[in-house]
Amino acid sequence: MTVIPALDMRAISKSFPGVRALDGVDFDCHAGEVHALCGENGAGKSTLMKILGAVYRPDSGQLRIGGEIADFKHPREARAAGISIVHQELSLMPFRTVAENVFAGQEPTRHGILDRKRMEQRTEELLRRLGSTISSSTQVSTLSIAEQQLVEIAKALLLDATVLVMDEPTAALDDCDARVLLRLVEKLRAEGVAIVYISHRMPEVMAIADRVTVLKDGRKIWTKARREVEVDAIVTAMVGRDITEFFPAAGHSGPGDVLLEILRGSNAMLRDIDLRMRAGEIVGVAGLEDSGKAALAQAIFGDDPLTEGSISVEGRVVSVKSPRQAIAAGIGYLPGDRKREGLVLRQSVRDNALLTLQGMAHVFSRPHRRGLTQAETDLALKTMDVRAGDYGQEIGTLSGGNQQKTIISRWLAQAPKVLIFTEPTRGIDVAAKASIYETMRRLADSGRAIVMISSDLPEVVGVSDRIVVMHQGRISGELDRGASEEAVMALALGITEPNWREETIA
Template sequence: MCLTRTLLEAKGIRKVFPGTVALDHVSFELLEGEIHALMGENGAGKSTFLKIVTGALQPDAGEIYIAGRSVKMHSPVDARRMGVAIVHQELSLFPDISVMENILVGQTPTRAGFMRRRQMQEICEHYLERFQVRFSPTDVVKDLSVSQQQIVEIVKALVTDADVYIFDEPTSALSVDDASRLFGVLRELKSKGKGVIYVSHKFDEIFQLSDRITVLRDGSLIGTVPTSETNADEVIRMMVGRSIERIYPEKGRPNGQVLLKVQNLNAGSKCRNVSFELHKGEILGVFGLVGSGRTEIMRAMAGIAPRTSGEIAMDGHAVRIHTVQDAMRHGLYYLTEDRKEQGLFLKMSIRDNVAVTHLERLSKRGLIQRGPARDLANNVIRDLRVKAKDDEQLVGSLSGGNQQKVMIGKWISRQPKVLILDEPTRGIDVGAKAEIHQLLRRLANEGIGIIVISSELPEIVGLSDRVMVIHNGAVAGILTGQQLNDETIMEFASGLHKETAVG
């Protein structure tokens, strides 16, 4: 297909917030039958741009054109009416109603004022079957997993039959198989002449799917290049203004001292007879497909979820960990993958977020001592290179990468022995990822035992000294050395490997 017709065009978009130029005369073009990647570090202006082209924000200057016609979008409803649909990174579903009611919200087929539920179900089944889902259109959304809810979010956009689709980090919660099915849907949209704006930090997806790449940095347009004429190093230079020589730091040299030993841990069907060791100064990667039980195992070990049996030893001594408080008392900390909902207080300052982990030493007669709390927070800001005005800045106003640093920093300030991080770089840009990776290696080199759960194979391979692969709630293998490659890890994760590997 000859890419000639412009579906969406933004010209000279400018948006200023108090003290910040979020977008500085940014222009962008989406063609018919094109998948156009939009990339940039957190804080580059991507989210602001997407909000403007979907009517959630109004530009201070510039024009938006749909199919060559200048338009004014005053709300997301206007955008949908003009054929622009978005799949948000943050889920925007109604948890207490059914899947089909969420998918067809605002466009529910009715007769005499009543919903035609059978027709609704048939419409939703048609779209959901593309993802081979194991849930029904009549199921209530709150009963679904995060990955299943993400599929509902995607289908909600697909049913609009828009001309322009925007996908903002759509695979962040999807399994490998579901992501592959999504890619098939995107290619189908492209073949039908639809336009897709695709936002992702995952370079393998960008180079697999996109026709062109546009890069923003600090609110400015750096450039647009055909995907076939560039490479990851060049895109990184455009994003961060410099090359990142090592996204993954050099592997460590653990001294062999066993810091943590887990034997025959059991906690329901997702944690069955799990045994492994973590050495002092080691980064142990944990990988498994969605639903494998990798998170459930770590939560049971950290006292967050109840376990039925098993033994845990630290520094050679048996320990009793039945609650989070028990784990913390022994220097073992679990950092959730959901930093916004469970890991941080977004409407509180950096200082207060750090202080809540030290209430026993900072509170006096029920009040937090401001001076010591400020010192602790500033230590976190300095040591983890958090980009913030000061310790009083609200955590919710920080970029994703800096929020992650605050969450890690507040627990590091308690001088842990073992740190478990669940998806520590999900949704953050390549520059922030590199900083987090360097930080974790530095902590390991200082003697802390690090466990990293990640669904990104490049991260697992590049960061880990050893990898524990989980399949169906059990340890399928512990890999090291030459075994640390995508193919071998996936073989174990899929349950296809005949022998258990122990590294």
């Protein structure tokens, strides 16, 4: 007996000016299945899901939902048919309540008046179904990223979704919160929801997927049962080649002079931070979601400055009360949320590469005051292997990896001594990750100090020369290169005794 898929996309093709985004792609997903969709940025994953959600219409091909042909002309028609998409970039209204966000655009009324009680009751039901204790009346801005992700999923379930698309759902989560979300995915699968799971985190794919489909350059490479493939095979299919050295080797020479020093640094989120960064080293900073690792990056860059203690750059105490002062002192910053904090999406790739240089021209030396010529800017972008049809095109049209590399090229024009990389590979594909790791290694080898704040434990362990672990606003310990993920997690949980047991983590 043939089982009808909950979702069935056949021979889907889509072109944009000069680009064949999808070329005859087949994809399906059954009720009670997690089907992982993998591929580099630009492989066609987002285009395929936007066709499913009726953001785009295909040039050719056929879509069936529950065996019935669907020809959606508007996203609301897709939602009405049971299609819900949880996007990587959260779309919540921060100063509204959880209930108001869940019901946004579909608020119930009673006698012509907003039925707030019904909204809150239904929201509570959805949140309990997800195993959450969040109150429906809580303002979203007070929630952690992990809790906001649950609110997004509750929004999707409000429509009784039969097909749920999750696009990089753990990209902004630490390891513990990611495990909680994966257990939720298993729960929804057991309830019969068809789940399309898009992720660049291979351990998650191997842990949660029933089947895996790989796209490359708009074409489907293969679909296989997850138990029949290994991570190496998935990565090779995605990038078209073996990545034998995913993480770069250690630096060519040992650490040099101290470039950044924090002594007794404190603010509302941090306590008694003592940290030294030396030329030539990459220091990874790990910790749980509210451990203080993000606050440390913001303090060093002056976005949420220290209220006690001191910061020195190259042996000189500097005042870092704002990002401008940090930049002037020789500190560069790659933000964790590139689209909201690092880019002007409607401006060109070239303009984004020049943003900081133009904004700080009065601070830099005379050669920089004139700015860079178009040729010099384009050379910096090419050096970073930023791939675009034209550097004059809007940066919002580029893949996440190319956007990230554009921000890095912005800092290369200024040669800061200290660079802070916050979640440097969040939401980008494995090939772009390897490229950014090599860039970080090259920058460190050139005599810079790199601070890498990351929620990705394999990344922290694989890239860092030294690992600093945060817990409750303090540095709970330091580990050498090559430390185990278990050792990092122990310190992240506040277990500092040398004879900690691995069972404590589980």
